[in-house]
Amino acid sequence: MSDPRPGDAFQIGDVLNNTYRIEALLGRGGTSDVYRARNEISGRLVAVKVLKAEFSGNDDYLVLMTREEEIREVRHDAIVRYAENNRTSEGLVYLLMDYIEGPGLDQKLDEGPMSAEDLLILCKRVSEGLKAAHDRSIVHRDLSPDNIILRNGNPAEAVVIDFGIAKDTNPGAETIVGNEFAGKYAYAAPEQLSGNTDARSDIYSLGALILANFRGKSPDIGANPMEVVQNKNKPLDTADVPEPLKSLLDKMTAPVPGDRFQNMNEVLAFIRNGGNDESLSEETIIVPPPKTAPTPKPVTEAKPAPAPPVTSAPTPQAGKRSGGLMVVALAIVLIGGGAAAWFGGLFGEGTPKFPPVDPFVLVIDNPETVPASANGFVPNAKMKEELTARMNDLGGTTDLTLATGDIVPSWQTDVMAVLDDVVPLDEWRLALTGNDAQITGSTTDSELLASLTAKYSGDWPGGLTGDIELTLTSLFLDAAEVDFLLAQYADCGPLIQANSPGPVGYGPEEPILITGTLATADSVESLQDAIEDIADDRIVVIDAEILNSTLCLVENYLPQAPSSEIEIKFSDGATGQEVPSGRFLVNQNPVIDVVIPAGLTTGYISVSILDVSGVVYHLMPNLGRVNNSVEALREGRNGRVPLRVAFPTNERAEGKIAFSIDSSALGKSKIIVLHSYAPLFRQMRPGTESALGYTEALSERAADDLVESLDTRILISAEK
Incomplete structure (x- = not known):
């Protein structure tokens, strides 16, 4: 269980709909929270899932809750039972469900x-x-x-x-x-x-x-x-x-x-059956006609159990079945044979007597992101077999039912002819309601698009009529489309397309690699989803570092300056050993060195560390180390010059800042090194200040375009 907060949707003791008293907060999610409540009339415990306030007025999220409520039609003891959606007087939408007592x-x-x-x-x-x-x-x-x-x-x-x-x-x-x-x-x-x-x-x-x-x-x-x-x-x-x-x-x-x-x-x-794949399958049952159709008389006295349409069971091997099991198998064969004879029209006058349906709907679909499928009604077993074979070739599935309806005699031939025409499209959908058809899809082949549009804008095969709506797509994904999404989802500094697509964009199989920083794991997942929506089959990799909210605040205010050859190095104050990972444990003493490259001889270097708690420590310049010009820092030395800005604790002295990792503030801190052509701030900043104060000062100086380079590195503090 989680601790409630003042801004939560419900507080302990609140009563919903004059019936359900909130007892505990069970957990928090990205869009909703879940509470335990008690029905004050019956005493029964329930779980209450409530949309967060910012989503309760959003139609898309209301659809989510409505669709989840509809799962109440699934009735099984192993599936949580849903009740209904409600809305509070404040406009919050919540969903009631069973409360299950026990460990997850x-x-x-x-x-x-x-x-x-x-x-x-x-x-x-x-x-x-x-x-x-x-x-x-x-x-x-x-x-x-x-x-x-x-x-x-x-x-x-x-x-x-x-x-x-x-x-x-x-x-x-x-x-x-x-x-x-x-x-x-x-x-x-x-x-x-x-x-x-x-x-x-x-x-x-x-x-x-x-x-x-x-x-x-x-x-x-x-x-x-x-x-x-x-x-x-x-x-x-x-x-x-x-x-x-x-x-x-x-x-x-x-x-x-x-x-x-x-x-x-x-x-x-x-x-x-203890791992025996050869067991007689319970799935070998002919599905009865829909409830609206007349039920034919069974051929035998055996009663087939209702089950979903599936494939037949494997033939039993000799010597592996008991006599009783063989009788059951024979009964199933008789039932299956009788049903097949009825569906095939062998009883009566030889004409198939399939159940009538209205409307007579068939949807054949081949989208880019999911397997192809054919779902709906077909007039005979031959068309069912042919469509099943077509979907198998496409790696798809079928859910087809034999039925009669208001369709022209040539319907099967006409539909299969249209199907032959649309299969070359990159993605397509053929939807039929009786004799009325609708083709939608897309292709990168402009000639194919023109040919099909011309053909189906006129006469359709046989007795079919309908419309066609096709779009022309590019083989390449424009990098500008990705940039547009990056600008929308950036919540912690700029995001970059790391693999630099060519002038025409990403090729058909070229991966999309995004680097940068984001505020939360949810931000990463949301960006991944958004880019995958436009990426077709391209691999999308979001290689973004997740920072805390304070770091993200500063990230959004940092000057837009390039990185340089300035290096930031970490080592352990007790052992002197380098720590390339930047990861330090509680009580360890991080030592920080900034290395001035050989070619950097002018300007000013400012070094700060933004603590995980939201405090900025100015390592240089500060009151104990006022002069931060590159010339003074070099002290006449040429080439690469290491510059210590955080010291071992046993060297702590005036102007020398040293610190150890404290268990009260664990997480990510950020080292910020700014090289400017003039002093960065008009007056000396205090030794420590809030992140807000620091970002405001940076904003004031950003307009002066002082900063020539910006280099950063993350220091991680952890318990173990």
Whole structure:
């Protein structure tokens, strides 16, 4: 739990809607906070998720909350139950959900390894819950130990929470946060880093978090985004995991989605049968027609259990099934055969009697960032097979239902002809409602665009009619588009395109590397998402240093001056050894040297350190060291001249500043070295001052254009 603050949305004791009394703040997030509250009528505990004030009037975030509320339709004990959204009189929007009493899986992770037996139980429980969500086309996208709570501490009562960035994969639905990456790097599936997500991504994340809890430590996936991308394409190391958990995790976390279990049914079948992949699948069931269609009479007395449409089970091998199991298998074959005969029209007069639907909708989609898909209705099995083959060729998926509708007799031929025409586009979407069609897409080929636009602006094939809307895109990404985003997201000094694209911009496979400083990890993620939205398939690496708010304040006021050959070196005051990392522990004595390059012989050097607490210490000039001209500092020496500005504590004397690391102020401090052609300030600055006072003084002198170079380095203070 977190401590409440005066500016929080709710305070302990507040009563919402005359019903829910706030008892505790459970946690804070980037856009919302979560509280525990008690229903004063029933005494039942609930969790309250409230949008922060700055987002409560934003329609985009209100859509987020509404979509999360809609997940209440997923009914399973392993999925947190949502209630409804409400708004306070002050305009704050909050969402009610079940409060789950018990430790989070992240807490168990901190406590150490869990047993393979408990983790198999946990995997089965969570998989059952996710199956219920996946059956409604909801993908979680953010599975990690902190999103699973063990009710009463029992793995068999695990509950999945926080569907805040869940994705609705129904045809035509938009994801809550778009198609871009969502989730946590440590547990995200490899395809999520490039914006591709489906049920198999949840399978990967579940496997990865189970492996982490088996080991009792979070995965080590790399120190920077490039390492993350590289490591994500490697299989996870399960060498020390006992069977059958090892084989389960290997199949769940295969880097290539096609090599994983393809749905939660397969995961559950594997667990139930102790790792035997040859078990009779529960998925070999013909799906009944939609509720609105008449139900045909079954061929046998056996009753097929309802289940989602999936592929048939593998044929049982001789000698591996008991007699009873063979009877069950035979019943399924009879049911499947009877249903296939009914759907094929063999009963009656030979004409297919598929259920009627209105409207008769089919959407065939091939976007750039997610796999191709075909979803909707088709008039016969032949078209279903042909479309499935086409989507397989594109690495995509299908969800097609045989049905009848108000379409022309040549509909299948007409649609497939249009499909042949649009496939060469870079991205495209063919949406049909009955005989009315809509083509949208983009291409870098101007001749293809002109040809298709001319063709489909006139007569369409057969009985189809419709519209076409195509855009011409460039093979290159204009660097100015990236600069525009960098200016928008810069919150801690300038951001730079480090790999300097050519005059026409970034090529089709040229990575985008951004360097600079940002205020928070959320800033990094937001910038990454924004650039990936325009980057197509290019790799985006944000190699930005995260500074604290005080450092960022000064960063925004520092003069816009180039760096120079001036060096800033760190060493340990006790041992004299150099500390290249700039990292010092509590009680250590940092010594700081500034090295004047050989070519620098005129001007003035000012050295300050901005402490993590927001205090600026002026190392030079100061009252004990007034003369900071380069000529005086050289003292007649030529070449490179080292200049000590922070001393060992045993050399502390007048004009010599020395300090040790204090545990009360840990984090990042910044050394600032300014070379100016005249004294930087009109009067001597005090030995210490606030960051605000320093930045105001810098702003006053910036207009005089005094500064010729600016060099900085970060000093890190840490507990251990």
